[in-house]
Amino acid sequence: MDTSARNWTIGIVIAVLLFSLVGINNGIVGKANEARNQWANVQSSYQRRTDLVKQSMPAVIGGSNQELAVFKELTNQAAALAGSFRRDEFGQPIVPQGADAEKVQGQIAAFDKAFINAMSYMADNPDITSTQLYADFMVQVEGSENRINIARRDYNAAVTNYRNSVQMFPGSFVAGFGGHTANQFPYFQAQEGADQAPSVDFPTPAQ
């Protein structure tokens, strides 16, 4: 092969390589954005539960119960959680990383606990449970819990997808250049001690 043909061949091969690298990088970026998108869903599903606490719960528990410690604690935790979900200057939710992630997930766990305590109190209080408001409220609570569960699963799936694309070849080759790290997005994980059931008295369902 003469020099110019060889140079053309090399040039084309390099061009093809570069384009594929760009393509691979774009794939990784897409998956990173998907993980952020799913995190936004997680945030909004928790938002739904804090909204339930702020808006629907007061009517259900009635005026006199709102001063009780268990409900004040819940409202505080809800506000703290809403505060710990941060957004960037464009309003996009920021996926917390590293130490921040531990803090946020700890906050979530604290909110979960306060919520269970409040729900337990309500379930034992016949004045509250006998209302239609409570029945509707329980449907909404179940719905919001289901959404939280699914949002977390979707987020974890998106993180796995992202990690796969970054850690497997050929993504691993490109990832460093684009600044993509495998641990950029933390998984939603169990908190220490969360695998022990909260110390709440579970009423046995009456038949």
Next chain:
Amino acid sequence: MKGISKVLYSLLVAFMVATLASSALAQGSEPPIPPATVNGNYVLDQLDWLTTEQEAEINAIVSELDTHNMAQIAVVTQNDCGADSQTYRNTFFRTWGIGHKEKNDGLLILVCWYDGDTSRRKLEQEVGYGLEGMIPDTMTARVAQQYFVAAFKTGKEAAQVVADHDAGAALVRMVKAYDGIIRGDTPVELQKTEGDGSSALSLLLIILVILVVLIVLIAWLSDGSGYSGGYSSGGSSSSGSSSPSSSSSWGGGSSGGGGSSSNF
């Protein structure tokens, strides 16, 4: 009321403990999702609850909603929905892709029978993102309560309710109620349950079914442009050129867990 609330509460707490303890639920015990229905069939009656007429009625109603791009309703009866029927229904919904893809206007009505076990059997409903505004969780619970759970509280044995196709009729009534809600006709409280003994009514329904089938055939023959068919797994948007021999009835919509779960 207290008994029900305690059951609900225990369910909720168990649910939350599972969420707290692990973010990844065990997948192993979930039964496989049956293949999606095709060709304008919106019902998968694995428990044989519905008569042919009832099934045709439901298909007629949903077909109307589908061709007018208003919603897609799936009615499925199944015995085993796995250990967690709430998670299962979401997987089911997404696998089938219920609802038009751009609007996510799908609704899944899933009966989880568990051999009639009163402590496990559930009517699960999952609502797509786009329909959640019109059909919030509490409304699905009310529709379930008013039209479905009530059918099992008449004093008859559950097995008898099923054998007499009362359960099937209840499912038809639910679909009609949702049809009314989606079209904005009448509020749920005022929905009248149709008597199913009148022969004039059945004649009307048969004519309606024939009309709808004719419309569907015409749409199908003019290159299937009436359907937003085609299986979608997060890929490109659905086109109008789906092959008519066996195209999925579903538009590829998704859901985020909205809906409700009713004991009966």
